[in-house]
Amino acid sequence: xxxxxxxxxxxxxxxxxxxxxxxxxxxxxxxxxxxxxxxxxxxxxxxxxxxxxxxxxxxxxxxxxxxxxxxxxxxxxxxxxxxxxxxxxxxxxxxxxxx
Amino acid sequence: xxxxxxxxxxxxxxxxxxxxxxxxxxxxxxxxxxxxxxxxxxxxxxxxxxxxxxxxxxxxxxxxxxxxxxxxxxxxxxxxxxxxxxxxxxxxxxxxxxxxxxxxxxxxxxxxxxxxxxxxxxxxxxxxxxxxxxxxxxxxxxxxxxxxxxxxxxxxxxxxxxxxxxxxxxxxxxxxxxxxxxxxxxxxxxxxxxxxxxxxxxxxxxxxxxxxxxxxxxxxxxxxxxxxxxxxxxxxxxxxxxxxxxxxxxxxxxxxxxxxxxxxxxxxxxxxxxxxxxxxxxxxxxxxxxxxxxxxxxxxxxxxxxxxxxxxxxxxxxxxxxxxxxxxxxxxxxxxxxxxxxxxxxxxxxxxxxxxxxxxxxxxxxxxxxxxxxxxxxxxxxxxxxxxxxxxxxxxxxxxxxxxxxxxxxxxxxxxxxxxxxxxxxxxxxxxxxxxxxxxxxxxxxxxxxxxxxxxxxxxxxxxxxxxxxxxxxxxxxxxxxxxxxxxxxxxxxxxxxxxxxxxxxxxxxxxxxxxxxxxxxxxxxxxxxxxxxxxxxxxxxxxxxxxxxxxxxxxxxxxxxxxxxxxxxxxxxxx
Numbered sequence: 001x002x003x004x005x006x007x008x009x010x011x012x013x014x015x016x017x018x019x020x021x022x023x024x025x026x027x028x029x030x031x032x033x034x035x036x037x038x039x040x041x042x043x044x045x046x047x048x049x050x051x052x053x054x055x056x057x058x059x060x061x062x063x064x065x066x067x068x069x070x071x072x073x074x075x076x077x078x079x080x081x082x083x084x085x086x087x088x089x090x091x092x093x094x095x096x097x098x099x
Numbered sequence: 100x101x102x103x104x105x106x107x108x109x110x111x112x113x114x115x116x117x118x119x120x121x122x123x124x125x126x127x128x129x130x131x132x133x134x135x136x137x138x139x140x141x142x143x144x145x146x147x148x149x150x151x152x153x154x155x156x157x158x159x160x161x162x163x164x165x166x167x168x169x170x171x172x173x174x175x176x177x178x179x180x181x182x183x184x185x186x187x188x189x190x191x192x193x194x195x196x197x198x199x200x201x202x203x204x205x206x207x208x209x210x211x212x213x214x215x216x217x218x219x220x221x222x223x224x225x226x227x228x229x230x231x232x233x234x235x236x237x238x239x240x241x242x243x244x245x246x247x248x249x250x251x252x253x254x255x256x257x258x259x260x261x262x263x264x265x266x267x268x269x270x271x272x273x274x275x276x277x278x279x280x281x282x283x284x285x286x287x288x289x290x291x292x293x294x295x296x297x298x299x300x301x302x303x304x305x306x307x308x309x310x311x312x313x314x315x316x317x318x319x320x321x322x323x324x325x326x327x328x329x330x331x332x333x334x335x336x337x338x339x340x341x342x343x344x345x346x347x348x349x350x351x352x353x354x355x356x357x358x359x360x361x362x363x364x365x366x367x368x369x370x371x372x373x374x375x376x377x378x379x380x381x382x383x384x385x386x387x388x389x390x391x392x393x394x395x396x397x398x399x400x401x402x403x404x405x406x407x408x409x410x411x412x413x414x415x416x417x418x419x420x421x422x423x424x425x426x427x428x429x430x431x432x433x434x435x436x437x438x439x440x441x442x443x444x445x446x447x448x449x450x451x452x453x454x455x456x457x458x459x460x461x462x463x464x465x466x467x468x469x470x471x472x473x474x475x476x477x478x479x480x481x482x483x484x485x486x487x488x489x490x491x492x493x494x495x496x497x498x499x500x501x502x503x504x505x506x507x508x509x510x511x512x513x514x515x516x517x518x519x520x521x522x523x524x525x526x527x528x529x530x531x532x533x534x535x536x537x538x539x540x541x542x543x544x545x546x547x548x549x550x551x552x553x554x555x556x557x558x559x560x561x562x563x564x565x566x567x568x569x570x571x572x573x574x575x576x577x578x579x580x581x582x583x584x585x586x587x588x589x590x591x592x593x594x595x596x597x598x599x600x601x602x603x604x605x606x607x608x609x610x611x612x613x614x615x616x617x618x619x620x621x622x623x624x625x626x627x628x629x630x631x632x633x634x635x636x637x638x639x640x641x642x643x644x645x646x647x648x649x650x651x652x653x654x655x656x657x658x659x660x661x662x663x664x665x666x667x668x669x670x671x672x673x674x675x
Contacts, residue, residue, distance in 0.1 A: 009349050010342060010376060021371050022349070055355040055366075055657060057558065071353035076337035077346055079590075 002066035009073035045091040049078040101201040109207035113224040127157035128184040129581035131173025141637035145177040146294040152205040157583010161196025161310040166585040168193040168394040177287035178266040179537040182633040188393035189272030189281035190253035197307030209296040216299040221306035236446035237279035255300040258448025261289030265493035267453040280415040284450035313611035321604035328591035328598035339401035340390040342375030344419040349374040356523035361459040369432025405438040414442035423518035424455020430470040447483040456496040456515035464503025512537035522655040529569035533672040535630035562664040574623030
């Protein structure tokens with residue numbers, strides 16, 4: 001098993017249990033994928049519009065390593081293009097630009 | 100019915116004029132920049148009688164279009180020496196629109212020591228002696244003005260910083276509750292207003308009317324579609340009205356792009372304590388209102404009301420930029436302190452971004468310790484009382500840095516950088532470097548899917564694609580500022596294709612035009628070309644479009660990146 005850190009933004013804090021001011025640790029099997037972390041948090045990929053792994057954008061369902069940090073933000077906080085940063089979640093099924 | 104109000108401060112006359120051909124089809128930033136470029140000598144000293152202060156509501160003012168009441172303020176900037184437009188919410192944009200006033204142009208100077216207020220009503224305007232307001236902050240000025248003019252009007256005022264012509268001085272506008280909390284903050288336009296001996300503008304909209312529409316039915320339909328886009332989009336209907344713009348603290352911190360301790364790190368340990376989630380929580384707990392509009396006609400309503408621990412009003416919700424400038428950038432993790440500081444800046448009439456950056460540089464220079472709330476408040480208070488140290492701080496980030504011998508001064512063209520580190524958000528870095536305004540996030544902050552020709556993903560940490568991204572963002576923003584729309588309409592405009600079409604349909608229905616969405620980008624380019632030409636004549640060549648050198652030398656943790664978009668690429672940004 002390994003431990004990773006989760007940071008939740010805005011309304012996701014109401015959906016996920018067990019965090020302290022949006023932050024929590026999660027135990028997962030070694031090599032677990034980002035999608036498995038979301039499943040453990042009982043979050044649908046479409047509920048998480050912005051994903052950052054260690055402050056970086058992800059491009060696919062990547063494996064996690066011990067000590068990784070996942071930043072998860074919902075659609076209400078999807079400020080991507082406004083800030084010239086694109087952190088859209090590639091795991092979301094709906095088209096990103098049509099909320 | 101649209102007129103220009105020309106105000107001669109030397110002769111104390113105010114007269115209405117028809118709008119010259121050259122200014123037709125422009126409003127907001129487009130109009131202020133066109134007037135400044137045509138009528139102001141670009142080489143003049145910004146505080147000389149030759150400079151002009153221009154105020155203009157946008158093209159969609161005084162209509163039922165949602166979020167269309169922004170007011171632009173322009174002139175040659177006392178802070179940067181470039182052309183300047185800063186825009187604000189509040190009531191004045193809509194009120195001027197209802198009176199058919201497309202622009203106010205203030206020129207000349209009265210005899211030294213004289214102070215006036217400009218009182219505007221339906222088809223009338225006069226300059227009235229305002230010596231009773233001398234030395235007052237914005238809150239006291241408005242309270243005093245209300246004794247004479249009542250509460251059915253809108254006020255625009257300057258505080259002590261404007262009267263003393265400090266380069267970080269702002270121009271304040273009252274919100275729906277007549278609080279002077281909305282500011283055209285950037286570039287020291289309050290100092291320009293102060294140099295004109297103009298302390299206040301009072302606008303009584305009674306007898307005015309909504310703007311005439313060439314096709315009322317078509318306008319109504321388009322306005323409805325536009326409003327629907329704003330109420331449908333999760334950011335404008337959920338994120339902003341719940342957490343305010345401060346919601347960005349945790350996101351930008353997570354991205355490692357939140358400038359901390361005078362731009363030396365990209366993450367702040369105390370971010371959570373000052374972020375939008377916390378702001379919402381303490382506001383609700385204290386009985387405040389997280390969902391409040393800064394102007395009538397706003398349906399986003401992101402400007403909450405901040406109450407102190409005792410439940411008494413302190414300030415409007417500090418914006419993300421304010422929280423960042425005084426919080427992470429000064430290593431202060433106390434929202435109550437930041438709200439008090441926001442109130443002080445609003446009262447003295449100061450740009451919160453410029454002042455927060457100036458304070459961080461003062462901290463680096465050893466005047467105050469990083470994280471020292473009391474020390475920061477004490478020094479800021481000196482700006483209001485006018486001590487020499489206060490006046491130097493109020494002259495901006497570059498001024499205090501030079502006086503203290505600090506070499507890490509985060510400014511472009513003399514204006515401080517806002518809340519996104521250009522090393523970790525390189526598109527923003529390109530905008531800071533090349534904007535006609537000096538370092539300005541709002542200059543390239545918005546876009547529309549139909550305008551932005553950039554396809555796919557642009558990595559914020561890599562130089563590729565940033566110039567094209569910034570170019571399209573800057574043109575789109577200039578168009579939004581010209582329409583007088585709140586910049587946050589950009590969220591639905593980006594994500595919901597009909598939102599941009601609805602804006603164009605409203606412009607066509609109001610003015611009897613046949614614009615297409617392609618014309619929006621062209622309008623933005625026209626405005627930028629006007630501004631670039633002024634700056635060139637003022638002596639700003641391409642060499643001025645650079646970030647301070649430390650951004651290329653010092654790597655920013657946690658991603659350990661430097662700014663590496665080449666000078667050659669930067670120079671192509673605003674070539675249309």
